[in-house]
Amino acid sequence: MDIKDIIKPENLVYDKTKVLTDNVMHYCPGCSHGVIHKILAEVIDEMGIQEETIGVSPVGCSVLAYNYLDIDWLEAAHGRAPALATGVVRLNPEKYVFTYQGDGDLASIGTAEIMHACNRGENIVVIFVNNAIYGMTGGQMAPTTLVGQVTATTPYGRELDLHGYPLKITELVAQLPGTSFVTRQSVQTPAAVRKTKKAIKKAFANVGQKKGTQFVEVVSTCSSGWKISPVASNKWMETNMFPFYPLGDIKDSEKETADKFKVQ
Numbered sequence: 101m102d103i104k105d106i107i108k109p110e111n112l113v114y115d116k117t118k119v120l121t122d123n124v125m126h127y128c129p130g131c132s133h134g135v136i137h138k139i140l141a142e143v144i145d146e147m148g149i150q151e152e153t154i155g156v157s158p159v160g161c162s163v164l165a166y167n168y169l170d171i172d173w174l175e176a177a178h179g180r181a182p183a184l185a186t187g188v189v190r191l192n193p194e195k196y197v198f199t200y201q202g203d204g205d206l207a208s209i210g211t212a213e214i215m216h217a218c219n220r221g222e223n224i225v226v227i228f229v230n231n232a233i234y235g236m237t238g239g240q241m242a243p244t245t246l247v248g249q250v251t252a253t254t255p256y257g258r259e260l261d262l263h264g265y266p267l268k269i270t271e272l273v274a275q276l277p278g279t280s281f282v283t284r285q286s287v288q289t290p291a292a293v294r295k296t297k298k299a300i301k302k303a304f305a306n307v308g309q310k311k312g313t314q315f316v317e318v319v320s321t322c323s324s325g326w327k328i329s330p331v332a333s334n335k336w337m338e339t340n341m342f343p344f345y346p347l348g349d350i351k352d353s354e355k356e357t358a359d360k361f362k363v364q
């Protein structure tokens with residue numbers, strides 16, 4: 101039964117987009133993935149591109165993303181989503197192709213793939229969910245883990261001398277000529293959700309205009325991995341992650357044209 105059969109249209113405050121399936125999500129309480137899925141589904145719905153959108157889902161907690169968004173999906177091996185998306189978009193240049201990747205997936209095992217896809221300027225949207233940890237496998241340190249952050253593999257906190265610096269991969273891809281829109285957002289408040297939705301919509305619209313790689317980082321929480329309650333996780337993220345991963349647009353331009361790089 102449709103919600104509109106139960107509630108009169110004039111009393112309907114919110115109607116779940118049909119792009120989200122009715123499957124119950126497996127995510128932990130407080131996890132950012134579900135919110136980001138909802139935003140994606142709403143953007144796809146509002147842009148009317150459900151039939152034209154192909155997602156490439158990752159290895160990580162969102163490995164089952166295909167159960168929740170009613171669009172075409174492919175499943176990539178760990179970190180390889182940008183390579184798979186490259187093949188998909190080159191064979192289907194009129195489709196809206198996006199990857200959905202965690203920080204372990206994108207910034208660790210898949211570093212080569214994301215760098216080269218962005219450098220080639222593949223016409224795809226990349227949704228990068230940075231929760232500063234390997235969520236699915238039990239909260240191990242990721243390249244994005246902050247200095248001093250306690251994880252399953254850094255019980256005394258990440259140490260600079262031993263583990264190196266946290267990786268700001270979003271700033272790195274913004275340097276590459278193939279990216280046009282690179283932004284960092286979050287979803288911990290309704291206002292942040294609205295901003296992220298605007299950014300994701302812009303990224304999809306840019307792909308529709310063949311503007312090259314669109315990169316949207318969403319700074320996220322992982323209550324289970326961080327071992328803090330959902331509410332405290334939001335606070336922890338604001339206090340610790342936002343100063344190191346500041347929110348906002350990092351790049352908003354056209355991708356570079358060939359002339360600049362040609363030999364004389």
Ligand SMILES: Cc1ncc(C[n+]2csc(CCOP(=O)(O)OP(=O)(O)O)c2C)c(N)n1
Pocket residue numbers: 159160161162178201202203204205206229231233234235236237242322
């Ligand atoms: C080739 C390969 N190496 C390692 C793994 C184990 N593995 C599964 S999920 C995961 C971590 C994913 O973390 P992240 O990308 O940050 O996503 P999250 O779970 O935090 O959303 C790892 C290492 C795997 N499945 N395949």
